[in-house]
Amino acid sequence: xxxxNQTSTKPSTSDQRYPTHxxxxxxxxxxxxxxxxxxxxxxxxxxxxxxxxxxxxEWIPVCPEAEAGLGVPREAMRLVSTNGFPHLITIKxxxxxxxxxxxxxxxxxxxxxxxxxxxxxxxxxxxxxxxxHVRVYTPQGMPSTPxxxxxxxxxxxxxxxxxxxxxxxxxxxxxxxxxxxxxxCTHRWNQLQRKRLMRGHIVQxxxxxxxxxxxHSRSHYQQLGQLVASANQYTPHQLAxxxxxxxxxxxxxxxxxxxxxxxxQHLLGHLKKLLCKVERDELQESIWDYHRAITPLTVPLTLxxxxxxxxxxxxxxDQVYLNPHPKELMLRNHV
Numbered sequence: 306x307x308x309x310n311q312t313s314t315k316p317s318t319s320d321q322r323y324p325t326h327x328x329x330x331x332x333x334x335x336x337x338x339x340x341x342x343x344x345x346x347x348x349x350x351x352x353x354x355x356x357x358x359x360x361x362x363e364w365i366p367v368c369p370e371a372e373a374g375l376g377v378p379r380e381a382m383r384l385v386s387t388n389g390f391p392h393l394i395t396i397k398x399x400x401x402x403x404x405x406x407x408x409x410x411x412x413x414x415x416x417x418x419x420x421x422x423x424x425x426x427x428x429x430x431x432x433x434x435x436x437x438h439v440r441v442y443t444p445q446g447m448p449s450t451p452x453x454x455x456x457x458x459x460x461x462x463x464x465x466x467x468x469x470x471x472x473x474x475x476x477x478x479x480x481x482x483x484x485x486x487x488x489x490c491t492h493r494w495n496q497l498q499r500k501r502l503m504r505g506h507i508v509q510x511x512x513x514x515x516x517x518x519x520x521h522s523r524s525h526y527q528q529l530g531q532l533v534a535s536a537n538q539y540t541p542h543q544l545a546x547x548x549x550x551x552x553x554x555x556x557x558x559x560x561x562x563x564x565x566x567x568x569x570q571h572l573l574g575h576l577k578k579l580l581c582k583v584e585r586d587e588l589q590e591s592i593w594d595y596h597r598a599i600t601p602l603t604v605p606l607t608l609x610x611x612x613x614x615x616x617x618x619x620x621x622x623d624q625v626y627l628n629p630h631p632k633e634l635m636l637r638n639h640v
């Protein structure tokens with residue numbers, strides 16, 4: 306399995322949740338790293354991925370079409386709906402490569418499953434790698450109902466809980482923030498399972514992620530809380546098998562401003578008796594300004610994190626919500 310980074314620079318963060326020797330492993334469409342594997346011999350380098358995110362992850366690059374043996378350059382292909390099923394067919398010569406790409410994808414994804422990936426970034430609109438809204442045509446060449454690339458379809462069906470996005474959608478800051486949060490959470494969960502698993506490890510993991518879960522989904526938060534409260538009814542691996550999928554589903558739910566404000570108010574509740582009136586009012590005002598879209602989420606979070614350090618509140622300092630991903634990625638800064 307080939308791994309590559311476009312830069313040797315690693316994160317300069319003291320947060321032990323991101324040790325440089327244990328970075329999240331992300332599958333990625335190879336062309337997004339600037340490698341010339343596209344049908345025309347070119348690439349689709351994405352600078353956010355290669356210049357910034359690559360400092361914090363290890364890439365597992367894949368190009369289904371090139372690796373399956375179609376070569377570079379190669380004839381352009383598109384999805385054609387035949388009898389209700391998408392086929393990958395060359396545009397000019399009409400050669401059907403569906404079986405070739407399907408066989409390769411099944412074999413490759415079995416290999417990727419063993420690695421226990423933490424996420425995947427696919428090439429938008431690709432007939433092999435596009436994971437949604439990919440153009441599909443009728444045999445007569447007319448546009449049909451949009452579909453999913455062959456490799457991406459097998460990837461999603463084989464690894465349904467894996468965080469997946471394409472580079473186009475990651476231009477949306479809220480989608481980018483959610484995806485990166487999910488890959489680091491998935492990484493922490495996968496790292497936990499690589500250890501000699503004990504119930505206490507899962508309980509501690511849940512405790513550290515409580516406010517992050519609450520920011521996404523109260524129903525999942527409550528469900529997981531009830532599960533952890535009855536942890537002794539399960540073996541550690543039984544508990545993990547139940548906890549993991551619910552945790553992953555919770556993080557798929559969008560963290561809205563209203564839910565973020567609710568979490569911020571919970572955190573303020575832990576600090577109220579420790580702060581003077583001026584400090585309480587300042588913090589409350591920053592939360593209100595965030596609610597009104599005047600300031601980004603980082604403003605009240607910076608104040609809260611400051612007071613957590615000043616008063617050495619261990620329960621809150623361990624909360625992943627305050628620092629779910631490396632600060633150098635500059636997320637949570639948008640209004």
